[in-house]
Amino acid sequence: MTLSSPSARAVDLRVEPVDNVLDHVERSLQVELDRDTVVRKRRSVGARTDRRTWIRIERRGLDKVDVQGWNGTECAARLEGIAQPTWRGCVVWRDADEPVMWRADETELLPSAPIGNAILSEDPKLEDAWWQAFNASLDALAAQHTGRVATPDTVTITQALVTESIRSLSPTDDFDTTVERWVPAHADLNWANMTAPTFSPFDWEDWGNAPRGLDSASLWGSSLAVPALADRVRHERRHDFESRDGKLMTLFACSKILGPDAHPQDPRLEPARRMAEQVIAELQAG
Structure with missing residues (x-):
């Protein structure tokens, strides 16, 4: 028997309220986000932190959460010979109200x-x-x-x-x-x-x-x-x-x-x- 996950509603994080999500990330990673640096894209939000790192937050429906992309930044950390920001860690949680998972990855700041x-x-x-x-x-x-x-x-x-x-x-x-x-x-x-x-x-x-x-x-x-x-x-x-x-x-x-x-x-x-x-x-x- 194949188990299927309910589909999440389509959301554009450029306009969706995300203050509660940012608060959750700060508490979980014990970090303070610089709200003046927040960059909002269709399916992700990012910001600088008070420890000179960058946090990227992604929202993904349960039907889209699997090994095919969900932990990409973490898995890319083991690649050799690639110019990329160093990965520091992450926090992942399930939304309490929707069939959605959230993931926040912390990396070093971009070089440019x-x-x-x-x-x-x-x-x-x-x-x-x-x-x-x-x-x-x-x-x-x-x-x-x-x-x-x-x-x-x-x-x-x-x-x-x-x-x-x-x-x-x-x-x-x-x-x-x-x-x-x-x-x-x-x-x-x-x-x-x-x-x-x-x-x-x-x-x-x-x-x-x-x-x-x-x-x-x-x-x-x-x-x-x-x-x-x-x-x-x-x-x-x-x-x-x-x-x-x-x-x-x-x-x-x-x-x-x-x-x-x-x-x-x-x-x-x-x-x-x-x-x-x-x-x-x-x-x-x-």
Whole structure:
């Protein structure tokens, strides 16, 4: 018999009252949060502490609480060769009124400020040293081993999901969508989750095994409104993009941009369409 958890109501933590949650974290971790530094995102809240650390608080429905992402920051602490803030500890509790779990992870402060929004509209003008550190961390991550599976957008990535997403772009085209190589990936790599001028990726809750090239393709998709930046991502990660799996992940990224919820004024639409057509032609040609 399979036990199922009730679904939690959809909540946007950018507007949901969270004072009680912040109070709970302070009591549990014996820390004082600087309320003037609170950063609120759709599914997480963060703030500085009086001991010069950062606490990230996440709300997740019971139906979404499992090994696939819930303890990502904690599990990422054992990764080697990755630039990331040191993890200090956490507190986890079940909501008394809803089918929801809360988790607060405490880490060292970021070495620099986040680069920008998830999708950039201006070139951040990153130094060569930043790109070198970026490449070193992504290569080190892909060389490690984990039993976790990546959950981009909190959805477990599977072969079926990859195939379905790619077929949404080319329902009549016939080419093999089978992924050959699965490697550890951050799975939420965008410009809001990396710092500069010192490179450091953060928000590791979704990391795990994914098709090779997922991170590279995701970052490229987040860069398409700045053509020179998108080209730089493809150049720096060309060994990913030139691989067959990398081409599949390029189509996977394009499917997210060109999906039914796409905004007609999104400047990424046309370059994503062009790239999808080019990559589909390459895959069909073998």
